[in-house]
Amino acid sequence: MDEIRNTINTMLVNTFHEILELEEKAIITDKFRDISNNDMHIIEAIGEDSGARMTDIARKLNITVGSLTTSMNSLVNKGYVSRKRSENDRRVVNIYLRDKGLEAYEHHKQFHKEMTDALVNCLTPEELGVWMKSLDTLTEFFQSHREKTNENSVSAR
Numbered sequence: 001m002d003e004i005r006n007t008i009n010t011m012l013v014n015t016f017h018e019i020l021e022l023e024e025k026a027i028i029t030d031k032f033r034d035i036s037n038n039d040m041h042i043i044e045a046i047g048e049d050s051g052a053r054m055t056d057i058a059r060k061l062n063i064t065v066g067s068l069t070t071s072m073n074s075l076v077n078k079g080y081v082s083r084k085r086s087e088n089d090r091r092v093v094n095i096y097l098r099d100k101g102l103e104a105y106e107h108h109k110q111f112h113k114e115m116t117d118a119l120v121n122c123l124t125p126e127e128l129g130v131w132m133k134s135l136d137t138l139t140e141f142f143q144s145h146r147e148k149t150n151e152n153s154v155s156a157r
Contacts, residue, residue: 012138019115026111032104034078042071043080043097043104051094062146080104 024037032040045060046052058068072095075081080101086092097105123131 023111027108029107032107035075035080035104039071039075039080040104040108042068042075043101044108046081046095046097046101047105051096054093054095057095075101 020037027040028035028037035043041061042057045057054065054068054072058065061068072081072083076083078100079098082096082098084094084096086094119131120128
């Protein structure tokens with residue numbers, strides 16, 4: 001059983017690193033060379049939900065609003081996004097993708113479509129069901145682990 005665990009661990013770690021490396025090479029092209037992979041994920045989190053609130057974007061990315069603000073300043077300066085205060089509640093800042101941001105978003109979305117199509121197109125419906133169940137279990141583990149980590153960091157204060 002240890003051999004199986006080691007093999008699964010190696011596959012997960014390698015897949016994680018491959019996705020990060022390939023994604024960076026695939027989506028940060030000459031056209032988008034002025035942003036980082038992190039910036040692209042912020043653009044993805046804003047997505048088609050233009051007018052998203054900073055707190056909602058930070059929550060999607062599991063980062064603080066303070067960390068997001070630093071990156072958002074850069075994206076505003078580079079012309080990918082714009083900020084606008086809500087007219088109803090001046091404390092609320094809404095984020096909008098500009099044309100350049102929409103173009104980056106579509107480019108990133110296309111990469112993910114190609115990646116998922118490559119997998120979906122080679123699996124039978126039964127295999128796909130098992131694969132999805134496995135990923136769901138892994139996602140639940142990550143969420144549970146994140147909650148425990150958050151509880152530990154709060155109690156350590």
